[in-house]
Amino acid sequence: MVAKQEIKFFIISDSVGETALNIAKAALAQFTDVSPVYFRFPFTKTEERLDVVLKQAREKQPIIIHTLVTAGLSHKINQFAKENKLVCYDLLNPIMSEIVKRSGEQPRGEAGAIHRLNDRYFDRISAMEFAVMYDDGKDPQGFLEADIVLLGVSRTSKTPLSLFLANRNLKVANLPLVPSAHIPGQLWKVDPKKIIGLTTDIAVLNNFRRERMIAYGLNPNTAYSDTKQITEELNYASQLYQKIGCYVVNTAHRSIEETATLILEHLDLDNYGSPKP
Amino acid sequence: MVAKQEIKFFIISDSVGETALNIAKAALAQFTDVSPVYFRFPFTKTEERLDVVLKQAREKQPIIIHTLVTAGLSHKINQFAKENKLVCYDLLNPIMSEIVKRSGEQPRGEAGAIHRLNDRYFDRISAMEFAVMYDDGKDPQGFLEADIVLLGVSRTSKTPLSLFLANRNLKVANLPLVPSAHIPGQLWKVDPKKIIGLTTDIAVLNNFRRERMIAYGLNPNTAYSDTKQITEELNYASQLYQKIGCYVVNTAHRSIEETATLILEHLDLDNYGSPKP
Missing domain, CATH: 3.40.50 (Rossmann fold)
Incomplete structure (x- = not known):
């Protein structure tokens, strides 16, 4: 039996990271011979915490999937990925930009807003x-x-x-x-x-x-x-x-x-x- | 009170469309004055069904978010969006392309693979x-x-x-x-x-x-x-x-x-x- 191809994923979120993980899993479900290794980084809400994650990312060269919305952090990770030629998918900001364009409203930039207790x-x-x-x-x-x-x-x-x-x-x-x-x-x-x-x-x-x-x-x-x-x-x-x-x-x-x-x-x-x- | 800005979303999937909807909701949670209207199109597995959806999309000019993996369908929707200048986010195929690049394996192109009964x-x-x-x-x-x-x-x-x-x-x-x-x-x-x-x-x-x-x-x-x-x-x-x-x-x-x-x-x-x- 041929060993399965191992692919590392970094799932980064300033909230729980459920959505990003589900996206990775949905993509992975299309492959039978790939063995994913997920590294989850929930509650990444500060620059300090993000710096630690990015350092590891540079070493491990994973596929990065993130749903960061905290003002500054998403820009930072996207910029870092570009400079270091890391593969990085930003799931929310492109959609948020389109919403800004259509509504004229600026996003609150608040982590975990989807989980607010309403x-x-x-x-x-x-x-x-x-x-x-x-x-x-x-x-x-x-x-x-x-x-x-x-x-x-x-x-x-x-x-x-x-x-x-x-x-x-x-x-x-x-x-x-x-x-x-x-x-x-x-x-x-x-x-x-x-x-x-x-x-x-x-x-x-x-x-x-x-x-x-x-x-x-x-x-x-x-x-x-x-x-x-x-x-x-x-x-x-x-x-x-x-x-x-x-x-x-x-x-x-x-x-x-x-x-x-x-x-x-x-x-x-x-x-x-x-x-x- | 100012009326909330209504924004239409088309959530298209060849499976249940849960993941795409969650992405839309997470992006929306960052806005307080936007009122989303979700149109869900689950189980969009055939060209015929997709054609009906695309026709509606041309009329309504929604933000399209899709997780189509069925071979042919994702290409078709992306192409259609480009030609008709529709806003369209393809959540899975870019990540799948990267997995292909790293593993050499081709995706199975099978809808709902993530829900298989294992x-x-x-x-x-x-x-x-x-x-x-x-x-x-x-x-x-x-x-x-x-x-x-x-x-x-x-x-x-x-x-x-x-x-x-x-x-x-x-x-x-x-x-x-x-x-x-x-x-x-x-x-x-x-x-x-x-x-x-x-x-x-x-x-x-x-x-x-x-x-x-x-x-x-x-x-x-x-x-x-x-x-x-x-x-x-x-x-x-x-x-x-x-x-x-x-x-x-x-x-x-x-x-x-x-x-x-x-x-x-x-x-x-x-x-x-x-x-x-």
Whole structure:
């Protein structure tokens, strides 16, 4: 086997550096034989701290990706990279310049502004607490307060999807579907538009459930992973979805992000859980 | 009041478009008087779909931010923007070109590669389920399996922080601290390095709790929001943290992202919850 090509990345931010790292990861995902080494420098808010980083950059010759907005620092790093022939991507300042051009407003040059603790931020925290409180059908009362109610048989990603949507400020409750179990009466009082039915493929579900049994140290060949039972469960769910008249998403080959985006698109909501323009 | 300057953004991706949107939001956070209107075009994977978007772009003259990686599409949009003098930021291809230069490998040109369902992805889902299962001290058995145990009095962001760290593949359990309540014996069996004590400022906590009471339709002036009681609770927590010898973070003026980054830095973990290079 040929060794993977190692490429060093410097992820520099005056805030947490999440955005820059995600950009690096998205670019990297296009390569199979490259092994990235990430050096993260969050909270780089002073010239002194930046100087230390730049010195290391000159030694290691990494690909630099930064989201510095602190006045002076972004200019400094870009200038340093130019003089020292370092590869450096400035993700925010070109876009900020265009915004200045269009609005006439000068940027505040304040690190971490995106994380400032505003109302939207506190709504998001409430939404996350809501998702935890009303996960797994714990309290059907939640259906009536929820923005979205997710239905699905076991292992159709209800919990992570609820949390992901909570991160978009949406109050999400979910209910696991089991053919023999009672459907709480509250569900029928919910606007069907708010209900999303999750489904998946038999083979995928079978595989998931076998793995879960193995993870629990149990025999993978139980009724839980039995193809016949899975088929019955999925049919039961499908009939219920038809009766409700709700939107159905197959999560079989989709990531949480992809499923969540489909749901937001379906509800005509933007990324903050607000109606689209 | 002067009306805010409206600026249109086209967020175009052949995957979900999360990364491009975050870049736009981070740039926007630097401006107070600009009102962004986001038009999102996720899953733009075909020339036909892109043509529709480009036609709209010519009309609306937005700031275009894209993360297209599908072979052909990124070239097409960049070319179109040039010919029609549209403002267009290509976030990934310049970085991908540099990776090609360093590795000699050609990109796969496959949309959504970052969301492919690998082991790491399933670990993340397990971590999220773990966080929900062991939230709020529900089952102290979780402390023994957790990568991180968060302690804190009510309203110190334990739940959202647990979920955020779960997104980094870390198994997190949390325990609310109440002076009169019993501390589960399992806590003393946990490596103190894995324990994080959350604290906050009296005024911030008082404010939070009053708001919570108001949200519940209750009188905000209860013992729960009483400054004297809050001081006692925080002192109790502080003494416990000293006894355990754990790392302490004040969450008073920090966002979840910032607190989480401090914790990851303290534990010398990278963004995947793995040891740093």
